[in-house]
Ligand SMILES: O=C(O)CCC(=O)C1=CC=C[C@@H](O)[C@@H]1C(=O)O
């Protein structure tokens with residue numbers, strides 16, 4: 036006997052969360068619950084404002100239609116579905132089949148979008164490989180360069196991930212690089228999307244010797260995973276990509292091309308984030324995922340995130356907007 040439910044959630048965010056140019060006050064999304072006999076599984080559908088093409092209302096509408104098909108037929112074709120819907124439904128179906136291993140990789144790369152001093156504390160407490168992610172491109176490029184250089188200088192085994200989200204012109208990117216001493220540049224594991232175009236980013240990598248990674252570019256029309264000089268990684272944000280199968284395919288293509296695949300969050304609730312940690316442990320076992328986004332919330336949902344003290348709302352407290 037199959038049945039399904041769709042819950043609506045809204046979670047308050049920490050006051051300082053800015054997405055591109057918009058403040059994110061609340062995170063809005065949907066939780067999918069699938070039942071088959073005694074088995075229950077969940078998935079999260081949460082388009083990210085400023086990043087997803089679809090909004091929460093559109094995704095909720097499509098999720099209902101596709102869930103109704105699933106209840107009726109026991110399968111559903113997710114080709115052409117909105118990425119957030121395709122991800123949430125495919126994840127729930129995978130979990131229902133027992134296809135998502137339980138073990139998760141909760142050792143995330145600490146994310147710093149505010150005071151760099153906070154990061155020093157987090158890194159000192161970090162066991163094993165020291166990896167951290169710093170947002171750049173929000174203030175002066177010169178300041179970003181000085182901060183990166185200072186971190187690498189003071190924590191010698193640091194593997195720094197930087198993310199400019201395509202904010203720099205070639206000139207700004209050069210100003211950044213100028214302040215990172217040549218002997219420190221290899222401490223930058225990669226810089227995600229330095230420039231406004233992939234071509235400018237590739238030229239930046241060639242000129243500076245700083246490795247780069249694709250994130251936005253992975254979602255560009257016609258993108259193909261390939262080895263290119265200076266490119267060392269692709270960042271995979273499943274909520275923005277689509278089905279779990281498509282994400283697995285990207286991971287496999289990255290590995291075949293000699294690139295690192297990094298699973299990264301699109302600010303899912305703790306429920307979705309836990310599934311991403313399990314997905315990362317399964318598909319990219321030796322890579323620290325980019326999932327340090329629980330700190331951006333004021334509340335957790337359903338499954339708590341290990342070590343997180345924020346209050347947890349249970350699914351029972353949410354409104355069921357649809358069931359069949
Ligand atoms: O990748 C990570 O380490 C954490 C996730 C992260 O940085 C982001 C998630 C979602 C939107 C953005 O603010 C940001 C990014 O630009 O990649």
Ligand SMILES: [Mg+2]
Pocket residue numbers: 198199200227250
């Ligand atoms: Mg980014």
